[in-house]
Amino acid sequence: MNDKIAAHVRDIPRSGIRDFFEIVQSMHDVISLGIGEPDFVTPWHIREAALFSLEKGRTGYTSNLGLPKLREAIANYVARKFHVQYHAPSEVLVSVGVSEAIDIALRALLNPGDEVLYHEPCYVSYNPSVTLAHGKAVSVPVHEKDNFQLRADELAKRITPKSKILLLNFPTNPTGATMPREALEPIAELCVKHDLIVLSDEIYAELTYDGAEHASIATLPGMRDRTVFLHGLSKGWAMTGFRIGYACAPAPLIEAMMKIHQYAILCAPIMTQDAAIEALEHGDAAVAHMREKYELRRNYIVSALNDMGLPCPTPRGAFYVFADIRPTGLTSREFSLRLLEEQKVAVVPGTAFGKDGEGFVRCSYATSLEQIKIAMERMARFVTAAGRK
Amino acid sequence: MVENIGLPAPLASPASCLGDPVAPYSAVNFMETLLRLLQQDATVSREDLARQLNLPVADVNARITALENDGVIRGYQAIVDRERFDQNTVTAFIEVRITPERGGGFDRIAQRIAKFDQVVSCYLISGGYDLLVVVQGTSLREVASFVSEKLSTIESVISTATLFRLKTYKENGALFTTDTPEDRLAVSP
Numbered sequence: 303m304n305d306k307i308a309a310h311v312r313d314i315p316r317s318g319i320r321d322f323f324e325i326v327q328s329m330h331d332v333i334s335l336g337i338g339e340p341d342f343v344t345p346w347h348i349r350e351a352a353l354f355s356l357e358k359g360r361t362g363y364t365s366n367l368g369l370p371k372l373r374e375a376i377a378n379y380v381a382r383k384f385h386v387q388y389h390a391p392s393e394v395l396v397s398v399g400v401s402e403a404i405d406i407a408l409r410a411l412l413n414p415g416d417e418v419l420y421h422e423p424c425y426v427s428y429n430p431s432v433t434l435a436h437g438k439a440v441s442v443p444v445h446e447k448d449n450f451q452l453r454a455d456e457l458a459k460r461i462t463p464k465s466k467i468l469l470l471n472f473p474t475n476p477t478g479a480t481m482p483r484e485a486l487e488p489i490a491e492l493c494v495k496h497d498l499i500v501l502s503d504e505i506y507a508e509l510t511y512d513g514a515e516h517a518s519i520a521t522l523p524g525m526r527d528r529t530v531f532l533h534g535l536s537k538g539w540a541m542t543g544f545r546i547g548y549a550c551a552p553a554p555l556i557e558a559m560m561k562i563h564q565y566a567i568l569c570a571p572i573m574t575q576d577a578a579i580e581a582l583e584h585g586d587a588a589v590a591h592m593r594e595k596y597e598l599r600r601n602y603i604v605s606a607l608n609d610m611g612l613p614c615p616t617p618r619g620a621f622y623v624f625a626d627i628r629p630t631g632l633t634s635r636e637f638s639l640r641l642l643e644e645q646k647v648a649v650v651p652g653t654a655f656g657k658d659g660e661g662f663v664r665c666s667y668a669t670s671l672e673q674i675k676i677a678m679e680r681m682a683r684f685v686t687a688a689g690r691k
Numbered sequence: 692m693v694e695n696i697g698l699p700a701p702l703a704s705p706a707s708c709l710g711d712p713v714a715p716y717s718a719v720n721f722m723e724t725l726l727r728l729l730q731q732d733a734t735v736s737r738e739d740l741a742r743q744l745n746l747p748v749a750d751v752n753a754r755i756t757a758l759e760n761d762g763v764i765r766g767y768q769a770i771v772d773r774e775r776f777d778q779n780t781v782t783a784f785i786e787v788r789i790t791p792e793r794g795g796g797f798d799r800i801a802q803r804i805a806k807f808d809q810v811v812s813c814y815l816i817s818g819g820y821d822l823l824v825v826v827q828g829t830s831l832r833e834v835a836s837f838v839s840e841k842l843s844t845i846e847s848v849i850s851t852a853t854l855f856r857l858k859t860y861k862e863n864g865a866l867f868t869t870d871t872p873e874d875r876l877a878v879s880p
Contacts, residue, residue, distance in 0.1 A: 323878040336878035426880045475880075594724065598743035605742045648878055675739070 314430045318654035322638065326648045333677045335665040336648040338475060340540035340621070342595075344577075345588035348539065351580035355573040362572060366564040367556075368396025368548070369575045375582040376548050380533070384507070384518045386526060392553040395560055396570050396578075400505050400534045400547035401427055403559075404469075406566070407501050407530050407549060408435035410558040411467060419460055420469035421452045422656035423476055423624070425503070428469055429656075438464070443658045446626060449615060450479035454488035461496050468498045470519060473506035473619020476655045476664035478600075480510055480619040483517040490522040500529045505547075506620040508538030508589050511597045514618055520550075527552050537620075538589050539581045544574040596621050599667040599674055606678035607665075610685045621668045624652065628661045630688045638663055640688070645680035721746065725754055726763070731864070733767040770865045774858075780827060782811075782856040783834045787822040787842065788849040797821060800847050809837050820852070831855070 304312065326332055343349075367373060370391070377390040388394055397403035404427070408418070414436040420428045422441040432439035442457050444450045452470070468489075472481040481489075493500055500519055507516040520529040534547030549559060600616070603623055607614040612625050627637045634651035641647050650666075652659025667674060721744055728735060728743070737755075741748040758764045773780040787804070791797050797815055801822055805813040812825040824842070828834040838853055859867050 317880070319878060319880050323876070326877040332877065334877050337875060338879045339875070341875070594727075598724070598728075601745045602739070602742040605745070650878060654880075671739070671743070 310433055310436065314433060317426055319426055319650060322648075322650060322654065325639070326642065329642070329646065332642065332646045332648050333669075333673050333680070334648040335667070335669060335674070335677055336650045337666050337668055338622075339542040339668060340537060340592065341668045341670060342540040342592050344539065344541050344544070345581075345585065347584060347588070348541065348577050348581045352544075352573050352577035355576035360572050360576060364396075364569045364572050364575060366560055366569055367394070368570060369572070369579070372396055372575045372579050372582075373548075375579045376550070379582045380531065380550055384504075384516070384521065384531075386518060386520045386531060386550070388531075388550040389553070393550055393556055395549045395551075395556050395563065396575060397534075397547045397549060397563065398545045398567055398570050399536060400503055400532050401431075402563070402567060403530075403532050403534075403547050403549040404428070404501060404503065405431055405435070406559045406562040407532070407551075407555075408432060408437060408467070409562050410555065411499060412437040415464060416466040417462060417464045418467040418469055419457060419465060419498075421471070421474075423450075423474075423652060423659035423662070424655055425471055425475045426655060428471075432469075437467075440465070441656060441658075444477070444479065445658075446615075446624075446662075449617075450474060450477035450624065451481055451485050452489060454492055457489060458492055461492065461498075465496060465498060467501055468493060469501045469503070471503040471505075473510060473516075473617075475506065475620055476622050476650070476652070476659070477624040478617025478620045478622045480514065480617075481517065481519075482514070483522070486517060486519050486522055490519055490525050493519075493528060494524040498528070500525065501532060502529055503532045505532070505534055505537050507533060509593055509596055509621060510619045511593070511600060512616075512618055516619075530555060535578050535581050538592075539585050540592060541574075541577070541581065544577060546570055546574050546578045596667060599669075599671055602671060603665060603667050603674055603678065606674075606682070610678075610682040611689070612685065621666055623665045623667065624659075624662045625649075625665055626661060627663055630685060632688060634660055634663055637688075641681065641684050644687070645684045647677045647680050647684075649681075722754065722758070725751070726758065729755070729764070770863050772859065772867055779829050781829065781831055781834050783826045783828075783838075784854045784856065785824040785826055785838060785842065786816075786820040786852040786854070787824055788820045788851075789822060789845075790847045790849060791821075792847065800845065803845065804842065807837070807841060809834075809841075820850075 373390040373394040376394050377388045381387050408431055412435045415438060417438045417440050418432045419440050419442055421444045429439045440460050442460055444452055472479060502519050504518055510516045520526050520531045531550040535541040535544060604614050604616050607625050611629055612627055614623055614625050617623055630637060634653045638649055638651040649663040652662030728740060737748050737751050741751045789800055792799060801813060801815060804810060804824060809826050809828060810824055811827050814823045816823045826834055826837060838851055842848060843851055861867060
C-alpha cells in the first residue's frame with residue numbers, strides 16, 4: 303500500500319516528538335516538562351460563554367470567514383495590542399488554530415518549487431507544512447549566542463530568486479526567544495528589498511515577560527501589506543482545545559486563503575467562536591494572571607538550571623526554556639532518554655525542533671510549580687551523576 | 692465620618708506605598724506579587740519565593756517583615772473544610788442593623804461586637820443593614836443564644852437577621868469541589 307501514498311507525503315519523516323511521546327506514554331509517574339500547551343484550564347468566564355452559546359442553540363455553520371462579531375473583536379484587539387489596523391470584513395479570517403491558517407496561507411501563496419525561509423530550531427510543523435504545499439523549506443539557523451534571535455546576515459545568505467516567504471515565530475517555541483523592534487528592523491528591510499511575504503506566527507505574543515512589549519513585524523515600515531499576521535487564542539488564553547486561530551492580511555490574500563478554507567474546513571465551530579469573542583473582549587485580566595504565573599515559574603526554572611550547571615540565559619517569551627546540556631557531554635537524545643529512564647522526568651530533545659537544536663533540551667514550564675520543583679531536583683541529581691561518568 | 696453608603700474608596704496598593712516600580716504585565720511589581728503568592732499559599736518557603744521573584748532570600752524576608760510590621764499581613768491561617776472533619780460546626784451570617792453614635796459612627800459598636808470570640812468576621816456593609824457578622828459555634832442553639840443574649844441586647848442594635856450556612860462551595864479563593872481530571876498529553880509539540 304505504501305507505494306500508493308503520494309511521494310511528498312511519504313517522504314516526510316516521522317515526528318521526533320511523536321517517537322518520544324510514545325516512550326513517555328508507556329511509563330508511570332513521569333513528571334513531564336514536555337508539554338507545549340498551558341496547564342491552566344480555560345478561564346471560567348470564557349468557558350461559560352461557550353456554554354451560553356450552546357444553551358442558546360447556536361449550533362450551525364458560520365460565515366466561512368468567521369462570525370462578523372468575532373472578526374470585529376479580532377480587528378479591535380490587534381489594533382489595541384499590536385497597533386496594526388485591519389478591516390474586519392475583508393482582512394480577517396478565523397481559522398481552526400494557527401496551524402490551519404499557516405497551511406492555507408502557504409497553499410494560497412506557493413507555486414511548486416517556491417522557497418520558504420524559516421528560522422530553526424522551530425515549531426515542528428513549519429518544515430512539513432511547506433513540503434505539503436509543494437514549496438521548498440529553507441532553514442536559517444539561529445544561535446544561542448544571539449539569544450536565538452534571527453540575524454539578518456544569516457537570512458540574507460539564504461535568499462535566492464526563488465525565495466517567496468519568510469516564516470517567523472517570535473516568541474519562539476522551543477527557545478522562548480523574542481525579537482524586539484530594533485532586531486526586527488533589518489529583517490523587515492530585507493523582506494522589502496527582496497519582495498518577501500512574511501507569515502508571522504505570533505501565537506505567544508501575550509506571553510512576553512520582564513515588562514517587555516511584544517513587537518509585530520507588521521508594524522514596521524512597508525511591512526503591513528506584505529505580512530500575514532497569525533495569532534490565536536490557544537496559548538495566551540489557555541484555549542488549545544477550542545481550536546480558534548486567525549489570520550489578518552491584505553484583502554486579496556485573505557480572499558485566496560478563504561478559497562481553500564471554505565472547501566477544506568468550511569468554518570471554525572460556532573460555540574468556540576462565541577467563546578473567543580468573550581476572551582478577546584474581557585480576557586485581559588485572566589491573561590495577565592496566567593502570564594504572571596508563567597513568569598514566576600520561568601524565574602524558578604532558570605535559576606535551578608543554572609545552579610545545576612546547565613547554563614541558561616533567561617528567555618523572555620513563550621513558556622519554554624531551551625537548556626544547554628552540552629556540559630554533560632551527552633547528545634540531546636541521550637540526555638532526554640536517560641533522564642527519563644533514570645529520574646522519570648520528560649523533556650524534549652532539541653533535535654525534535656531541527657538539527658540545530660542539538661546540544662539543547664526543551665523544558666516547558668506550563669506545569670505547576672510543585673511539579674517543576676520536583677523535576678528540577680531530579681534533574682540536578684541526574685546532571686551530577688552524569689558529570690561523574 | 693463617611694456615610695455608610697456607596698463603595699469604599701480604593702486602597703492605595705501596597706506596592707505603590709512601599710515604593711516599588713510598577714510595571715504592567717510583569718512580576719517586577721514585587722510587593723503586589725509577593726502578597727498574591729502568600730495569599731494563595733502562605734506555607735510556601737522563602738527560598739521558593741526568592742527563586743520565583745528573582746530576589747535574594749534576605750530581601751524576601753525583609754519585605755515580608757515589612758508587610759507584617761505595617762499591618763498589611765494580619766496573620767496566617769489554614770483554609771479548613773470543617774465538614775470533612777466534623778459535622779457539628781455551625782456558621783451563621785448575621786445581618787445587624789444598628790443606630791450610629793454621634794461622633795463615633797459605627798466603629799465603636801462594631802468593634803465591641805467584633806471582640807466576641809464567637810465572631811469570626813465582622814464587616815460594615817452598604818445597603819439594607821449595617822454590619823455583617825459571621826459567627827461560628829458548635830450547635831444552632833449556641834449560635835441562637837449568642838444572638839439573643841449578646842448581640843440583640845446591645846443597646847444600639849435595632850434588629851438582627853440570622854442566616855445559617857448550609858454548604859461551602861468556595862472560601863478565600865479555594866474551591867471546595869474538585870475540578871476537571873488530568874488528561875493532558877504527556878508530551879506535545
